[in-house]
Amino acid sequence: MKEIIASLDEIDSVVTYLNKLLPTSAIVFLTGDLASGKTTLTKAIAKAKGIESEVTSPTFSLQQCYDENLFHYDLYRIENDEFMELGLFEEFDKEGWHMVEWGDESLKSFLLGAGYDVFTVTIEPFEEKRIYRIEKN
Numbered sequence: 167m168k169e170i171i172a173s174l175d176e177i178d179s180v181v182t183y184l185n186k187l188l189p190t191s192a193i194v195f196l197t198g199d200l201a202s203g204k205t206t207l208t209k210a211i212a213k214a215k216g217i218e219s220e221v222t223s224p225t226f227s228l229q230q231c232y233d234e235n236l237f238h239y240d241l242y243r244i245e246n247d248e249f250m251e252l253g254l255f256e257e258f259d260k261e262g263w264h265m266v267e268w269g270d271e272s273l274k275s276f277l278l279g280a281g282y283d284v285f286t287v288t289i290e291p292f293e294e295k296r297i298y299r300i301e302k303n
């Protein structure tokens with residue numbers, strides 16, 4: 167487990183570390199309270215990839231596509247069976263990083279069982295900064 171403390175100005179250090187750690191395709195569970203900085207990290211990744219803006223998914227309101235290689239899901243209040251019924255699960259087969267907010271442990275276990283590369287980034291406020299704890303599952 168890697169721990170990085172970063173302010174908003176230093177968030178690129180987290181992105182750099184993820185670039186080294188993560189394979190081309192990965193599912194990243196973003197864990198942390200409301201306003202801990204989950205969306206901010208995803209946006210920093212997009213920016214580092216040179217992506218200008220997010221594009222709303224043509225298919226799913228729970229998914230934002232940044233470009234072909236970066237996807238962002240907000241699963242707040244989404245049950246696993248609902249997730250499956252929507253067909254969102256198949257999105258994970260697309261090459262790229264899949265950033266998941268509010269994914270629960272049962273979804274994580276399922277994805278691990280299905281052979282995906284799963285990582286968890288836990289974000290915790292610390293003074294005016296954030297502690298990012300990064301691990302491979």
Ligand SMILES: Nc1ncnc2c1ncn2[C@@H]1O[C@H](COP(=O)(O)OP(=O)(O)O)[C@@H](O)[C@H]1O
Pocket residue numbers: 172173174175177198199200201202203204205206207294295296
């Ligand atoms: N590394 C950081 N250091 C300081 N403030 C941060 C950092 N990351 C995010 N924030 C701030 O935290 C607030 C909430 O961020 P947001 O990404 O919307 O949270 P979440 O998606 O977890 O609800 C924003 O005001 C953002 O500027």
Ligand SMILES: [Mg+2]
Pocket residue numbers: 204205206267
């Ligand atoms: Mg958010």
